[in-house]
Amino acid sequence: MATLLHQAGGTVPFRQFMDWALYHPEHGYYGSGRVRIGPQGDFATSPSLGPDFTTLLARQLIDLLRTLPDQSVRLSLVEVGPGEGDLAAELQTALAHLAPDLIERCELVLVERSPALRQRQRQRLAGLGGCPVRWCSIEELQASPVQGVVLAHELLDAFPVDRLVVHQGELQLQGVVLAEQDQLAWTSLSLPSPLEEDLKRSGIDLPPPGSDDGWATEWHVSLRRWFASLASAVSDGALLVIDYALEASRYYAARRADGTLMAYRNGMAGLDPLAHAGEQDLTAHLCIETLTAAAAQHDWQLRDQRRQGEALLALGLADHLHALQQLPATDLSQALRRREALLRLVDPAALGDFRWLLFSRGARAERFSFATAPDNAGSHPG
Template sequence: MSSLPQILRAKLAATPSGRLPFAQVMELALYHPEHGYYGAGPRKIGRQGDFFTSVSVGPLFGKLLAMRALQEWRDLGEPADFTIIEQGAHDGQLAEDVMDALGGTGIRYLIVEPNARYREAQARRLEGRPVHWVESLADLKTSPAHAFFLCNELPDAFPVHLVRWNGERWEELFVESDGAEAFRFIPGDCSCGNLEAEVKHLPHDLATGHVLEINLAMLAWIRDLAHSAFRGAIFIADYGLDAEEFHADARAEGTIRRYHQHQMDGQVLAGLGECDLTTHINFTRLIEEALRHGLAQREYDLQGRVLGRMATSWIQSLEGSQPDAATMRQFQSLTHPALMGRSFRCVILEKPPGR
C-alpha cells in the first residue's frame, strides 16, 4: 500500500513542472481519505492527542455557547425553526456539551460534515439526540431561516498558499521532490488569479524572505456562509492575528506549523499525514471579506474577554456561590491570558435578513 509521501511524489511526477502549490500538499496531508491526518477519522484531542482545544478543557465551553444560543433564539423572537449549526464538529464532543446544557428546550442541532467517517463517529456519540447532518454549506441555501452558527478551530485547518517576499515582489512557494526521500520549497509565479489578487494588497516594505500564508479557502468559506439562508449570529473561535501582526519581523517565517504529541515545529514538509498542519488565521482579512458580503461585525476580541462577557449570566445564576473546582479550572483555562484566553480569539458576526 502506498504511503502519503509516495502518493505525493507520484502527483509531482505527473505534473509538467514537477511541483505543486503548498495548498494542494497541505490538503493531501490533512484530508487524504486513507493517509491524511484527519481523513481517516477523528483524532484524539487532549493529553493523549497532539494538541488541546477549548472543547477538550471540559463542558463549560459548550455550556457558554448554549447560553449564547438561547439568547440569540430569544432575540429573534423564539422562532420554531431556530437551529444551532456547527461545522468542524470533530467527534461530536462540543455538540454533546451544548445539547446537555440546552436540556429539553427542543432547539434543533445541525452538523455540517462532508466526511462519512466523522459523521459515523458523531452519530455514535450523539445517538438518540435530535441531530441532523448535511455535507456542505451549499445545503443551507434554502433553510433554516433562523440559526446560531458556531465553529471552533475550523479555518486554521484550511489548506493555505504560501508566499514569500523576494525583495522586489511576492512569489508563491511550491513543493517539489528533492530527488531523494524528502521535499523542498521552490519559488515561482502565483498559481491562480485569486492568489494574484490577494498579494496585490500585501505590503512591499518587509524584509526579504518574509513568508505569509494566504487562506483562499477561508475567504471562499465565509462567502458561502454569508450566502446561506439563515438569519442570526455566527460565532468563530480560532487562533489568529490581525493583518499587521503577520507583518512583524518576529513572524518572518510565517505561522504555518506542524503538531505532534504536543510538540510544535516548522518542519511542515516532514512526516506528511502523520502530523497536524495548522496556521494562524488572518482575522482582519476574514472580517473584511465577511463585511464585503453583507455580514455585520458584533464582537471581535481575545477569547478570554469574549467568553468572560458570555459567562456573565452564568455567574449571576450562581447567586454568589462558587462553582466547583473543576468548573473553575475550566473557566480559567478558557479565559486566562496565560492559557487560552489570549492565544485564541473570537469573532461574532451577524447575518441580517435577506443575506
C-alpha cells in the same frame, strides 16, 4: 503523499499540499479520521478541557438564538467541523439545562465532510436527548437554507492557505517539491496572476518594509468561497467564529518572519509542517482584516469581537470559579482540575488569546451582539 505529488508532476503549491495532508479521504489527517483531539491526543481544544467551556458558550448561543425575529419557525444551531462531537454532545446537555423551551423548536445541524469523523460523532451523540440532530453538507444546506446560528469553533485555522515567501527580494509562492528518495522539500514558485491581483486589492503592504530574504507568511484564499457558500445556506442569523486571529499590522509584520503556520502531533507544537504528512494537524492563524473583508463580500457583517478571556468572563466564568470553592473536600481533585482548565481558557498565553468574532446577515442583522455582563449572559434559562 508522495504518490499524490508524483501524480501532480512532483511540485505543487503549499495550499494543495495542505489540502491533501488534512482532507484527502485516504491520506489526510482529518479526511481519514487520524485526528486525535484532547489532552492525550495531538492537541487540546477548549471543549476537551471539560464541560465548563461549553456551558458558558451555550449561554451566548442561546442569547443569539433568542435574538432571531421569527420564533415561529425552526431554529438551527449549525456546527461546522464538529471534530469528535464532544462540543455538540455537551451543547445538547447545556441547552436542555439552560433553555429547555428551545429544545422543541431547535435542531442541531452538524456539517462534517469526513465520513470517519461523522461516524465518530454519531457514536458520541447516540442515546443523548435534547434537540433533534442531523448531519448534512453545506450543499444540502444551500438547497434548503436555515434560520439560526452557525458556530465555527477552531475551524477556519485549518483551511488550506497559500504560503508567500520573499526570495531574492521578490514575493513568491511557496511550494512543496518531491526531492530525492521521495522526501518533501520547500521550493519557490512564481505568483499566479489572480493571487498577485488579490494581494494588490487588499491594501496590505506585502512584503512589509524591513523584511529579509526568506520572510514567509500565509494568505487565506479559501475564506471567500466559504463565506459565499454559508451565505446561501443561512437565510437569517449569526455566525460565531472562535479561532486564533491577529490584526494585519501584527500578522504581516517584518518581525513575524515565519508566519503563523504550525504543526501539532502527540501534544507537541512547532514541528516541521512537511514531516508526517497526513499524521499531524496543520494550522494558520486568521488575519482579522482579510477575514472580515471576505465575510463582507457575501453580506456577513462583523458585529463584535473580543478575546476569549473577555468573552467567558462576561458569560459568568468567575461564578464557575467561585462555585468550585463550595465543593466538598472529597471532590478536591476534581475541583483543582476544573480550576486549572478554567484558568487555561482565559490565560492570554494559552487559550485566552483566541478571538471570538460575531458576524450576522439577514433582516435586522444589527440586532446581534455579545453578552456584556454575567447577569444577562444566560438570559431566559427557561
